[in-house]
Amino acid sequence: MSDVDEAITRVHHEEWARVVASLTRRFGDLDIAEEAAAEAFAAAVERWPADGVPPNPGAWLTTTANRRAIDRIRRESKRDDKQKEAQMSYGEPPEPLGVIDDERLRLIFTCCHPALAMETRVALTLRMIGGLTVPEIARGFLVQETAMGQRITRAKAKIKAARIPYRVPSAEDLPGRVSGVLAVLFLVFNEGYLATGPDTDPVRHELTAEAIRLTRLIRVLLPEDGEVAGLLALMLLIDARRTARVSATGELIALRDQDRGAWDTALVAEGHRLVRERLATRQPPGRYQILAAINAVHTSARDAADTDWSQVVALYDQLVRVDRSPIVALNRAIAVAELDGPEVALATIDRLSDKLSGYHAYHAARADLLRRLGRSQESRAAYDAAIELAENTAEVAYLSRRRDQLVS
Known part of the structure; x- marks a missing residue:
């Protein structure tokens, strides 16, 4: 047995009862407490061998278990209401189940109605079925929370006014709706991959796993x-x-x-x-x-130094022809920095300021390029802006350390 395995076994013996008791007092449900504690210890088995045993294992487990319990309570409180809310929005019960066996996937396809604009149908479906909050959806679209709330409200009003039917799509309907469904699942995955909420785990595996599961099902339907x-x-x-x-x-x-x-x-x-x-x-x-x-x-390179950046930039050149979003332009510039240097990339990124000034990753990218150019004071200001906008706890910790390492 390795030292880490021994540590996990010892901590399990010492901390299990305390963690469960703490969660039971907070949430008043022994089943939730025990399941959350089990998930926390499973996370320790997965992460500690790679990352090392944290300085305070008990605190790590308690924090992780608390987050898992909160996530479960949120999911369970929403699950029973999702189908009812969708049906009420559309004003009529659905028709027979059709070709999609999975309930959640069936609801997503049903709600991604082509009568709504793409961004609207994606936002509405994320809210009603995807389990994301309005602030999380707003951050995914890079818009203000109030604007996103109004967009979702208007979408519901349009459904009622236009009498858009809540109807399970047939096999022939799927190709016309799949782009919206994929957009929903990609945004759900992104929220799990780098969670934007300050009160959740920085990585929410339950969201990434569900997005992958549903995409696998779509692959079977549309091979x-x-x-x-x-x-x-x-x-x-x-x-x-x-x-x-x-x-x-x-x-x-x-x-x-x-x-x-x-x-x-x-x-x-x-x-x-x-x-x-x-x-x-x-x-x-x-x-x-x-x-x-x-x-x-990226995943073909044995280490970062082996990355074929010329191929990455060439692929981004293809991507900008099909997706002209400023985020794609930002990511392309980051890759260009590895080929042509940070000064060239910074000039490109600075031209995006009017579109991405409220996006933390924009400021983080600028901070890194300015650091590489030796412009420490400007880099510090850019890090400060990124930290103020970022809400993911792991990302804030990383950006703070990078800022604090700058030479004055």
Whole structure:
């Protein structure tokens, strides 16, 4: 038995009763307390061998268990109301179940009605079915919370006024709705991959796992759809890095600094296989397929120094032709910095300030480029802006440490 295994066994023996008692007092439910404690110890078994035993194992377990209990209570309080809320919004009960066996996936397809604008149907479905709060959805769309709340309210009003039917789609309807469904699942996955709420785990595995599960089901329904395969590959290649992304002290670990030996090789292999299958079709790739290919390049490198940045930039050049969002331009500039240097990339990023000034990753990217250029005072100001906007606790810890390492 390794030292870490011995530590986990010892901590389990010493802390189990205390953690369960603490959660039972807080939540008043022994079953929830025991299940949350079990999940916390399972997380320790998964993370401590890679990250090391934290300085205060009992506190780590209690904090993790509390977060898991809160997440479970939130999920259970929403689950029973989701289908009823969807039906009430559309004003009529659904028709027979149709071709989709999974209840949640059936609801997502039903709510992604083509009569609504794409952003509206995605936001409404995330709120009613996806389990995300209005603030979380707003952050995903980079808009103000009040604006997102109004958008969702208007969508519900339009459904009632236009008498849009709450009707389970047939097999023929699926291709016309799948793009909205994929957008919903990608945003749910992103919220799990890097949670934006300050009161949750920095990585919410229950969200990433559910998004992957539902995307696998869509792949069965639409096996020839390249974007479905692309999204599944993208999720797998990102999720493969999950256990290496947060340190034992709760700090985000940047991709370049991750222990690549801790990545899930089975998920990487599956993601690479899907990317190769899509390349073999020689069909023009969509957004998710290109993003998956970018992540395949990253996960193919033995270490950060081996990354083929020229290929990454070439893929981003393809991506900007199908997705002209400022976030894509930002990520392309970060890759360009590895080829042409930080000064070239900074000039590109600065041109995005009017569109991304409220986005923490924009300021974090600027801070890093300014640091590399030796412009410490400006870098510190950019780090301060990123920290103020970021809400993920692991990301705030990482940005704070990077800022504090700057030479005055």
